[in-house]
Amino acid sequence: MSEEKAKEWSARQKFARFLEEHKKRKTPERFVILEKIFSSQAHVGVDTLYKQLLADGYRVSRATVYNTLDLLVEAGLVRRVTLGDGMTRYERVSGSMNHHHLICTRCGKVKEVKAVSTVAELLPKKPRSFEPAYYTLYIYGMCSSCARREQMMRTGIAEKSK
Numbered sequence: 001m002s003e004e005k006a007k008e009w010s011a012r013q014k015f016a017r018f019l020e021e022h023k024k025r026k027t028p029e030r031f032v033i034l035e036k037i038f039s040s041q042a043h044v045g046v047d048t049l050y051k052q053l054l055a056d057g058y059r060v061s062r063a064t065v066y067n068t069l070d071l072l073v074e075a076g077l078v079r080r081v082t083l084g085d086g087m088t089r090y091e092r093v094s095g096s097m098n099h100h101h102l103i104c105t106r107c108g109k110v111k112e113v114k115a116v117s118t119v120a121e122l123l124p125k126k127p128r129s130f131e132p133a134y135y136t137l138y139i140y141g142m143c144s145s146c147a148r149r150e151q152m153m154r155t156g157i158a159e160k161s162k
């Protein structure tokens with residue numbers, strides 16, 4: 001079993017326990033949503049998830065997707081992120097590892113990079129009445145494919161004006 005698969009498997013078990021403890025039904029749709037978030041490094045929005053589920057033949061409502069995401073957040077398996085455009089997206093929580101987000105301002109592609117310091121290093125003095133859990137930086141720029149496209153456009157224009 002790959003490391004990613006193992007992570008997904010332990011998340012499934014944790015979610016199953018959480019649902020039992022909270023007397024919620026363990027429906028297949030709920031586990032598919034977990035799977036979708038864990039199987040990629042994606043930061044997915046509710047609408048994207050909802051459309052993916054419909055495309056896969058699941059008969060879910062938007063409310064089910066919202067409700068399941070709330071449960072996953074409550075269970076500590078998934079967290080909400082906002083990546084500059086104000087839209088709420090969801091991503092898996094992978095242990096205590098912090099990561100940053102490299103966001104392309106042209107196409108919106110998001111790449112994750114490992115963070116070098118911990119929250120404790122970042123905040124030598126623990127704030128009062130707040131329990132820090134993780135931190136993330138949003139670094140904006142241009143991805144390599146957008147940069148290449150930009151370059152091509154520039155040289156194309158230069159050639160035309162000759």
Ligand SMILES: [Zn+2]
Pocket residue numbers: 104105106107108109142143144145146147
């Ligand atoms: Zn891009």
Ligand SMILES: [Zn+2]
Pocket residue numbers: 043081091099100101112
């Ligand atoms: Zn992320």
